[in-house]
Amino acid sequence: MAFEQITDVVAFHAEGPVWHESWGGLRFVDMLAGDLLTMDESGKVNRLATGSKIVAFVRPRADGGYIVATEKGLALCDTPHGTPGEALTLWENDIYRMNEGAVDPWGYVYAGCMPYVRNEDTLGTAKVWRISPNLEAVEALNNVTTSNGLDFTPDASLAYYNDTTTRGTDVFDVDETGALHNRRVFAKSGGPSPDGLTVDSEGNVWVAMNRAGQIRVYDPSGKVVEQYQLPVTGTTAVTLGGVDGKDVFVTVSRENDDSKGAGAVWWMRSPVAGQATRTFQG
Numbered sequence: 001m002a003f004e005q006i007t008d009v010v011a012f013h014a015e016g017p018v019w020h021e022s023w024g025g026l027r028f029v030d031m032l033a034g035d036l037l038t039m040d041e042s043g044k045v046n047r048l049a050t051g052s053k054i055v056a057f058v059r060p061r062a063d064g065g066y067i068v069a070t071e072k073g074l075a076l077c078d079t080p081h082g083t084p085g086e087a088l089t090l091w092e093n094d095i096y097r098m099n100e101g102a103v104d105p106w107g108y109v110y111a112g113c114m115p116y117v118r119n120e121d122t123l124g125t126a127k128v129w130r131i132s133p134n135l136e137a138v139e140a141l142n143n144v145t146t147s148n149g150l151d152f153t154p155d156a157s158l159a160y161y162n163d164t165t166t167r168g169t170d171v172f173d174v175d176e177t178g179a180l181h182n183r184r185v186f187a188k189s190g191g192p193s194p195d196g197l198t199v200d201s202e203g204n205v206w207v208a209m210n211r212a213g214q215i216r217v218y219d220p221s222g223k224v225v226e227q228y229q230l231p232v233t234g235t236t237a238v239t240l241g242g243v244d245g246k247d248v249f250v251t252v253s254r255e256n257d258d259s260k261g262a263g264a265v266w267w268m269r270s271p272v273a274g275q276a277t278r279t280f281q282g
Contacts, residue, residue, distance in 0.1 A: 001268050003215075003230050003250060009263035010037060010045045014251035016057040016100065016196065017265070019241020020277045022064065023080040026241065026265065028251050029055045029068075036068065038081070039265065050075065050084055056098035062107065062279040069098040069111055074131065076282075088135045096126060100148045100196065100237075105156040106178040107281030108132055110140060112147025118165070130178070133282035140180060149197030149207065149237065153220075154275055160186060160205050162194040169194050169207060169218070187222045196237025201245065201273045208235040208250060211257075215250060230266055232259040240274025 011030035014037070019026050026039040034055050036048045052070035060066050065078040072091055075084035090098075090111065101111040109131040115122035128141035128150075141147075145165035152159045152174065159172045159180055171186035186205070192212035199205055204225065205218040213233040217226035230250065234257030238250050248270045254263040 001228070001270075003228060003248075003266040003268045005261045005264050006043060006267040007039060007045055007265045009254070009261070010047075010265075011035075011251075011254070011263050013236070013253045013255050014263060014265065015236045015253065017237055017239045017241075017249045017251050018057075018059060018277055019239060019247070019249065020060045020279075022060050023066070026249055027058055027066075028237075028249075028265065029058060031055055032255070034070075048081070048083065052086075054097050056111075057101045059101075059103045059109065060277060060279045062281050067109060067280045067282070069101055071097050073098075074109065074111065074135070088131065088137065090129055090137055095122065099146065100150065102150040102152075103278040103280050104130075104159075104174075104178050105152055105278065107279065108178055109280050109282075110150050112141070112144060112150070114144075114146045118145060123165070131282075133280070135282060148195050151197055151199040151205075153199055153203050154201055160197060160199060162197055162207065164193050164195060164210070167191065167193065169197065169205065187218050187224075189216075195235065196239075196251075198239050198274060200240055200270070201275050204272065206238045206240070206248075208238045210235055210253075213259075215248075228268070230261075232262045232266075233257045234259075234262050240270055240272075241277065245273030245276070246270045 013031040017028040054071035056069035073089040077084040099114040112128040126144040130140040148162040168188040172180040192209035195210040215228040234253035250266040
């Protein structure tokens with residue numbers, strides 16, 4: 001199996017791919033442009049400006065529409081293709097911006113941030129929030145620098161998380177309310193920068209290794225069972241979707257990558273299906 005490029009170069013900093021039937025296929029963000037991009041079944045990519053300078057991730061809502069992470073908070077839209085309206089501001093400080101997030105098995109949103117400038121003064125100063133369906137935000141993690149991929153096992157007992165600065169993937173126990181506990185190292189990257197991740201239907205953890213052009217697959221014990229090399233380096237995130245859940249989509253940024261195909265979406269087929277895309281219950 002090998003990845004192939006399936007779109008033109010359509011983004012500067014492509015991130016956060018997620019597949020859902022409500023919007024007709026794959027949706028991802030051009031993060032630093034503040035735009036949502038949707039690829040339909042024909043492969044055509046449509047762009048929607050959100051009005052925010054940053055758009056970090058997007059997820060479907062259970063009753064239709066979507067929730068999207070903006071520079072400092074979250075915005076909602078009641079329809080799949082409409083323009084969102086700001087609904088929640090999580091902080092005011094201009095030092096930070098939103099980066100990555102996820103929906104948990106309880107229908108809450110986890111949203112993490114990062115400093116615009118990463119240095120000794122900002123190391124460990126970012127946070128992750130858990131936001132309820134009625135938009136009540138609770139601080140879930142602190143002492144974070146570059147909050148990135150987060151996803152849950154099929155039985156909702158574990159959550160995997162990347163703070164890219166640590167050069168590793170951590171794992172948490174998840175209690176019956178959805179809270180995270182007992183953070184510990186799951187796997188060290190050995191050098192590459194762990195970025196977005198997803199957990200498949202068998203509990204394997206797929207991690208995009210940014211600046212290395214790799215998608216690495218760990219089994220639940222932390223052993224690398226597959227590693228795929230792309231001909232680009234700016235791999236930012238990976239997801240599984242499609243009608244049968246076996247389409248693998250990878251977004252690639254041009255921010256630090258001038259390779260041919262950077263800024264496009266890449267695709268292959270997986271032998272294992274992903275989990276169904278979780279929807280925000282608000």
